[in-house]
Amino acid sequence: MRAGDCLGEMGAAPINGDWPPHLHFQIIIDPLGLDTDFPGVAAPALRAVMRSLSPDPNLLLRLPPACFPAMGRTKAATLRERQQRIGYNLSISYRQPLKIVRGLGVYLYDDAGRPYLDCVNNVAHVGHCHPHVVEAGQRQMAVLNTNTRYLHDSMIEYAERLTATLPPQLSVCFFVNSGSEANDLALRLARAATGAFDMITLDVAYHGHTQALIEVSPYKHDGPGGRGRPPFVQKVMMPDPYRGPYYGYSSASGRAYAAHVQTALDAIHAQGRGVAGFIAESLMGCGGQLVFPDDFLFEAFEVVRAAGGICIADEVQTGFGRVGTHYWGFETQSAIPDIVTMGKPAGNGHPLAAVVTTPEVARKFANGMEYFNTFGGNPVSCAIGMAVLDVIEQEQLQANALDVGDYLMARLRELMSVQPIIGDVRGLGLYIGVELVLDRETQAPAGEHASYIANRMRELGVLISTDGPFHNVLKIKPPIVFSRANADHLVDNLALVLGEDAVQVG
Template identity: 40%
Template sequence: MPPCDFTPEKYKTLEYNRVLEIHKEHLSPVPTAFFQKPLLLHQGHMEWLFDAEGNRYLDFFSGIVTVSVGHCHPKVNAVAQKQLGRLWHTSSVFFHPPMHEYAEKLSALLPEPLKVIFLTNSGSEANDLAMLMARAHSNNLDIISFRGAYHGCSPYTLGLTNVGPFKMELPGGVGCHAGVNGVVQYPRGFLKEAFQLVRERGGVCIADEVQTGFGRLGSHFWGFQAHDVLPDIVTMAKGIGNGFPMAAVVTTPEIAKSLTKRLLHFNTFGGNPLACAIGSAVLEVIKEDGLQENSQEVGTYMLLKFAKLREEFEIVGDVRGKGLLIGIEMVTDKMSRQPLPREEVTQIHEDCKHMGLLVGRGGIFSQTFRIAPPMCVTKAEADFAVEVFRCALIQHMERRAK
């Protein structure tokens, strides 16, 4: 395991079994925790996480592609602490400098005419608002999303979702016709033609940059820029606040006016002083630490390393991605390309954790490993991750052979 010069504090809080009891008694019964024995995390530092027992893990999922500049980045911490002692909350009925400073910095990173910002708290909420905007402006009801798409867990956004475990039996998202489907890239030219077809029919185009924005893809700051298209509305969250609950919708003045003519949109916590101060610090760190460039360099390096596993193992069906957003699709064999059974994928996932590597899961059948480390990751850590994953695959093939 690569070295880490950070020493975590000694864990002195709830015992593990007590945590399990409280979770079972008082928290959501929906099984969302990774691993048969869920990790009880205690502390984080940049690309590293530490559990209650003091074990160290290389975080290659970033809190579901959310920690952009690193866990507890010193500069972001300092800004948050300073703002915490100055002003926590006012709501948008009053003005405060952090909100206006952030709006100016964020708008400078988006092309004309995407210059009007609505601040919210989560990606689901941002996508809800974007759908409302699109309908208010176009006077159309229907919304098209992709097969395998995931855009949030609110009742409204669930209508856009086409990933099995998230679909619900209750009616929701009326007028939505179907992502997290394992990091799938669009064919060349597809998005440009799709935008043209939508606009010819009086529609507007929304780019969900919740996971792909803020330099994670390396070559561009926003995913849509790689396809030479200009959306009418852009949604963003997750990496925007490095884990702090924050999100935004950015659109054109024309679409913003269409919304405000039809309703008074208000958000109690949107534009919170603490959130905006943290958001500004994140933008500064991305620039000062060269994290977009690092995403390009280390991401390309790592993608090529992972791609070699496709040739070595019959169960690695595809390795794809861009920058520090990579999907590794597991199959029973390359001929049938059937998804590797969930229990087998789960065992590989567990083996990676035992060796100190945390990765994500995705895809319609939960058959794709999602690789998305904080953007401060190094090549040495990428080497470690690839070797751990390779060892986990070897162990799996040995179990299969018995």
Template identity: 45%
Template sequence: MTGTVRASGFDFFSAGELPAPNLPAAEVAAIVREHWGLDVALEPLGSQQDQNFLATAGGTPVGVVKITNPAFTAAELDAQDHAASRIAAAAPQLRIATTTRAGDGTPRSVVAETGEGPLAIRLLEYLPGGTLTGGAHLSPAVVARIGELAGHASLALAGFEHPGLDRVLQWDLRHADRVVDLLAHYHPDEAKRAMVTDAAARAWADVQAVAADLPVQAVHLDLTDDNVVCTTERGIRMPDGMIDFGDVTASWAVSELAITISSVLHHAGAEPASVLPAVRAFHGLRPLSPVEVAALWPLVVLRGAVLVVSGEQQVQIDGGANAYAAAGVEREWRMFEQATSVPSEVMTGVIADALGVPLGGRAGAPKAHRIETSPGFDPARAARLDVSITSDDVDAGAWLDPELEDRLALRALDAGASVAWLERGTPRLSASRIRSAGSTATVPTGVDVWFAEAQHLQSVGDDARLVIETTDGATILDGTVPSRQRARIRLEMPDAPRVPHLVRPEYAPGWLALTEDPAAAMGLEDAGPGTPVRGYSTTGGADASELVARRERAFAEVQEHYYAAPPRIERGWREHLVGTDGRVYLDMVNNVTPLGHGHPGLAAAVAKQLRTLNTNSRFNYGAVVEFSERLAALAPDPLDTVFLVNSGSEATDLAIRVAMAATGRRDIVSLLEAYHGWTYASDAVSTSVADNPNALATRPDWVHPIDAPNPFRGVHRGADAARYAPEAADRIRGLAASGRPPAGFIAETFSGNAGGIPLPDGYLTEVYAAVREVGGLAIADEVQAGYGRLGNWFWGFEQQGVVPDVIAVAKAAGNGYPLGAVITTREIAARYRTQGYFFSSTGGSPASSVAGLTVLDAFRDERLQQNAAETGAYLKGRLEALAERHPLIGIVHGLGLYLGVEFVRDRATLEPATEETAAICDRLLALGVIMQPTGDHQNVLKVKPPLIVTRESADFFVDMLDRVLTEGW
């Protein structure tokens, strides 16, 4: 317990109950009129112990009227005003709610006679934009910003002294033990009350261990989600100011951050690791010392405990009149529940690791320890198993088999191993699961062993706790491990909480700091404390960020990557991608791999071909002929001749050059908002400003873009979309009449880059007729829409009921292997001779041709086109149902598994929700879904998953999107 503290100001422990003022709004309005000369309307605002109103005049906010609890002195109010002014001066980029004072000398505050006696009343500056009050999800960027605000407050208030800081508040965590003891009996639930008092006692002991070294200074002490104000820019709210200085006092400096991050914990999707961006941001401005790091999470637990008991007390003493306090009871319990969901020792280790702050003691180098085995085993014949993401043994989805580890171990024993074992610290893919909204526990804190002969294990020394468990978590008390059965072995610090055998990557640094490596203690190869042997970090974050840094040093910056902080992806299986920490993501955007990732048949076929022959297409071998024949057979008559290339860019580039050669012309008509590739010709006809902001200003004079036939947000909408085709035809005829007849017209047969938007019915029929009428060719860009993605049609142009003169295709053709094609007629292809010969080194190579053949076999054998039709229709139906409940969804575009979810801020104006779309994609990533925006406004989700995607995965995607749109992003 802390000793008795005498304060010149308010003393909570002397005051006892603290009922909030409850003046009628009319009485308050009269006081404002008398003292500030303002006629205002008042809207009640919440407060725990004061009374607040938003004052408006003529509908415009003019300030916040604060009726201070009569227990607080004038000196305390003056200290609050000075603290606000001090932060405003030190951080002018922030908005700070200072006390207003009119130019004619009207007072900052008054003491007015009221129906409840004399009360101090202030008119505070109104800061527009609202706060983060409520339970909506807070993005990492928002969490970081509130940590930054706390850092600015802490820096500004350092050295601030004032008599009004001499007060004893129930929110001052230096008195948390006394507050909990005093108020715990108010909690009506005996079990919850015990949880609070027990957790508070443990946390208080942790804080007291370092309390003497914790710096004390003036603090805001209530810089929570309720008290940070936001500016909304382009749909995204970001904190940039602070209000409510009523709790300003002197306390432990680190309390500022503890109170701030505790308020994050009740928000949707929040957990202890969610506060790390705030901790990093605070530390970046005002570095935390090792003792402050050690105290931080116990203080968060104490804050949660104080809020729970204080909230219950306030509800009872206000007799139900304080709606704000009543509404906070559930929220405060969630904060406490989250604060105690991970042991303080673990969170302290996680925070120290995130900041790079050494703690010493238990977080330092592990002690040498020994485990004796009897009768013993031969370490030279030990077989270390590998179920990490790089292991061949987890190929082809084997990691989803719950018997995989046992099967590998028994196979090793049968081959003569004395023991088979899985190391500590390296994430195990075999422990991960698909379609999970959160990470799964993949990081082992100990080792798993299978002995060829039964062994008795005994620890030597008393500096660690030897734990031996069966797979169901039962402890083997006598230390005897049966032969050929798995045992889980850990060395835990003797005074640490019990450690799970597998932990989530986010918390692995904290848990691993509480253990030693049993492998080294048993004489097996020492993998090091928490150091994975294959170079992957136990948490994916540091590993991924280091790789991004390396990428930026060696890889041209213009070659962008998805996400600002992308996970490191090193494995895929079907419609799933796997990070180095074992986290599995649902891939809903990767139309490069219609067969899915890690397809065994494709891998085997290409590997076999690479072992036998891989050269260029000028040699005579069978694969290039067979693939060309089968690809040509899939095209409608009269298209019968194939060019093979490496990519979609090369395919569209060659298609344009073929048209130019065949017609002897150079002009090309293309569509706006389109992307066709990065080579000279394919880039020339690309007009997407999302891919190139200067696209429209840098087109060569031989490219003639026409309106994108977008019936949702284009120049002609709805039924008027029928005007696009005749206008395009007129433009083509006009070019011919002006002496510049086009060589061809190129368009995606489905507006993929714009968001998976079907062309208006009959569009290509009329436009193709017009270009042929003037002697040009019709070029179909099928790079994205082709190969069955639309479900009911193999080629996108079939949906329009037309046949082009030239088809460009890639992406799906090789399932990620570099392969593209141009398909045309023998006559048109022959005219390309006027340009010389054509050659592609790897286009049509034996390996790429075999890849193409294997993909076509899989389309046939695995019914991918049918799945695109059936699962695509199901997915679109679910997305359309989602649009009925979420007005941000303007429309769901597309067919088959080529869909687009377009977000708008207003369904009438169709204002694009660009920033919201990016934020939604970031939140989906956190929930285990890979998704990216597309379209010129980057406000459309491009839903183009591998064609093997299942209904279960479609449901997971929609459920997570629903969650994001409900909880926030």
């Protein structure tokens, strides 16, 4: 064959295996007897062997580099640059960092095209890059995006739809851009409404990264680099039905933990001050994916209100149907907060968060100082927020979270029956924790084993992470489009890793 000779002609889709017409030019040194069945693509792991059989065709074609898409930085270069140019205390997941370049549904894809089952990203609530959400953002972005000092229907419609999911007294919204902004504002509302400053929080809680939130986040102020609890914050023991002094999920246990909230109130009163409020997640994330014993929040809220305080439910991780039985986590505790904060899943990855409160609290906050937020509640964010609500409703994702969550927990409990390292499996819907112990009697935490398992799972293409004060809880909170087949894939791989020598206990 000479330069200029015709190699072939482009066929229409039907004679091209229904692929859109394209040129596939591949050199095959040894067809291995496969003839036309020789693979045209291969998994990243087979790259070296494929290259030895099918060398770069541009050795022959000699097309100029401009004909090829830019490859971007190598993973190593991205890591190096990040270590220099990005704040030094922003950690990277996994011993072998991942360079993720695409997401779709429950999958993330790395720079080599390898898919990873995402079992931990509770931000991509209705699935990564859900087309309805993407389209809503794109459409509104092409029309208008501006601040909220003009009238616009999208903010009103979103407020109406969001408050329709909440108890009727929670009817006034503030739109912000992150969970931290939402909780920071919630503290301001509580302090303005009561004229008091002291707050009560749960041990090991995390509520955000601003100064005011570090103060109510023992996970941060008691951790590395922290300065401990400030005098105006009281910390209450985590209601941990597995490890705490009151075992189990009974209402008696819930009330026993809530009694410690009264002790915190007494400590504030003893210093001659009043309480501004109590902030708690409805299920605890950093505490180790904890489900509270029955009525804990209900009782704690009663006690705080009796002392004149405001009750804040942080639903940044737990809201929007994830817990399956209810739309909001606090509903599982029969509790009604005065303020509810939401974030992560609200915009499915777009920075959208909200504070919803009662007209009474909102009126007291409106004390003359204007509240303005440049980006909060803009038309693009609201369009995206409404698209997320559409998908939850249309795809019945709350029911899916319940069905798949129950199925997944049942399978994890089966695994627990043969794996002594699993001390506890707990959760509601698709908010699940698997607590690992060296010994079920002593409950000695197996933190190093948990880290090993998360890293091995990543090698197998399944993303989970760890949490809890001893870093020994496997945290599972996938996009709530997660299916039973996804759950099987997760548990089958976990079973494989738990069979490895490095994680044998007892």
